[in-house]
Amino acid sequence: MQDSASVPTKSSSLSLWTKDFMLISLTNLAMFLGLQLLLPTLPVFVDHLGGNDSHVGMVIGIFTVSAMIIRPWAGFMLDTKEKRGILIGGLTLFIVSAIAYNWAEGIVFLLLMRFLHGLGWGACTTAAGTVAADVIPRPRMGEGMGYFGLATAISMAVAPAAGIFIINNYSFTHLFLISAALAFFALVFSLGIKYQNIIQAAANAPKPTLYEKSALRPSLVIFFVTTTFGSIVSFLVLYANQRGIDNIGPFFTIFALIMLISRPLSGILVDKRGYDIVVIPGLLLLVGAMLILAASHTMWMFLLAAAFYGLGFGSVQPSMQALAMRDAEPNRRGAVNSTFFSAFDLGIGGGAMVWGILAQFTGYSLMYAFASIPGILALLTYIMLGKPKRLD
16 A cells, blocks of 8 residues: 655644654554564463473574564665565464464474564564654654654563463463554554655665664663663563562563653753763663662562663663654665664564573572673673764
């Protein structure tokens, strides 16, 4: 289906809360709710199927690797061909694979479905981020991405705990069907968006590419950040169980509630005061969170780590996404999102696999201590590669 033109008038050019922005934000929220139901519960499902820590890392990792594979192609298509089709196609793959998890009786089939799910996730999230960038006014990009990214915080506030509740009180079948239903709601929301036409670049303008070089700096920072996140989504539930905590759901709730507050505030602060005041403290908080996790034996220590990580991640992630998008030409936004989220995926997937192997030799506590190292590398990368100023 051909994308429709959406040209803002002068009086509305700086308006953020338009119909299209609200619809793409709702689409993003439903997508992330469907995903976050699965993040803390799939490791338990792997254990249910007879898998080990390495299998957990593979199940998390193959999802992010397949998402990373599809993102360059999706970004190129978003810049040159079609936006609606990429978003709807990705959501359709999400729905099909989530339903198919019900038929998994072994690790191999589960890995195949995770690969398919990752393809859908990579396509729909790259498309959603690009559509959001289309409808957010450039001077309000930090604020807009902060609100758009609230989908992650809101979904983490309810979905992980809800997922754990569902498998403890109902079944994995209920879990997978609810995840698929949420992706279906995302698809319904996406149908109401008035998509912008593909903007034809001037003859001397850079051509659309699979990756965007200008986004490499924030993408490298987010790669190190999400490497730490890979340890949380893959092994936190198993680590907490080892510490005698059967329901670690409140960790994700505190983490998400702190993010819910920090994301929009950090976006406004970035637009007004620049990136340093948000990013540097945020990265230090991430390092502190990993070290607290390594020493955690009680619920309150886990919750303290959640607060640190939520404030750090909620500050750094939308700031890096805004930095990646702020100077992008309209015909390069798909490539920017592809580059940024490929690094995001590679950090989670690569981290999950590395931490899974490491945990078998060191145990979870020491693994989380090592997981502070990528946070330090993210801080060094941000400082050494140059600290951007605010956009006037």
